[in-house]
Amino acid sequence: xxxxxxxxxxxxxxxxxxxxxxxxxxxxxxxxxxxxxxxxxxxxxxxxxxxxxxxxxxxxxxxxxxxxxxxxxxxxxxxxxxxxxxxxxxxxxxxxxxxxxxxxxxxxxxxxxxxxxxxxxxxxxxxxxxxxxxxxxxxxxxxxxxxxxxxxxxxxxxxxxxx
Numbered sequence: 034x035x036x037x038x039x040x041x042x043x044x045x046x047x048x049x050x051x052x053x054x055x056x057x058x059x060x061x062x063x064x065x066x067x068x069x070x071x072x073x074x075x076x077x078x079x080x081x082x083x084x085x086x087x088x089x090x091x092x093x094x095x096x097x098x099x100x101x102x103x104x105x106x107x108x109x110x111x112x113x114x115x116x117x118x119x120x121x122x123x124x125x126x127x128x129x130x131x132x133x134x135x136x137x138x139x140x141x142x143x144x145x146x147x148x149x150x151x152x153x154x155x156x157x158x159x160x161x162x163x164x165x166x167x168x169x170x171x172x173x174x175x176x177x178x179x180x181x182x183x184x185x186x187x188x189x190x191x192x193x194x195x196x
């Protein structure tokens with residue numbers, strides 16, 4: 034059940050007040066940053082007052098995604114570092130069109146951002162059901178379905194399989 038507007042106002046004011054109190058506590062209440070803090074608190078309060086349109090996410094899969102992402106980033110970083118340290122760079126840059134079944138913008142955005150933060154891959158364009166991806170090596174595309182499935186588990190309303 035979405036919160037009523039009076040509950041949102043109370044939440045927004047409470048959030049803003051707590052943020053301002055935390056800023057004052059950490060900064061000692063002086064300095065030129067107070068105007069910036071006030072603007073940020075106003076922004077946080079305004080965001081808390083707007084109707085929420087955030088997607089529903091599964092908490093435990095989201096926590097698991099963090100571990101998955103860190104592991105994949107570490108493995109990808111090691112792979113890219115090994116390629117860079119070799120005398121002859123074993124690179125075969127390629128562009129691919131990856132067809133995704135992620136339907137909602139938040140799920141696609143998480144997928145594309147995660148893909149771009151992993152070494153050797155870059156999501157360049159979202160064309161709805163197709164994402165244009167740049168790879169250092171075409172073999173790196175084998176990790177994309179696994180990453181997509183990890184995002185599917187976070188956003189429960191997404192389709193679970195690929196055609």
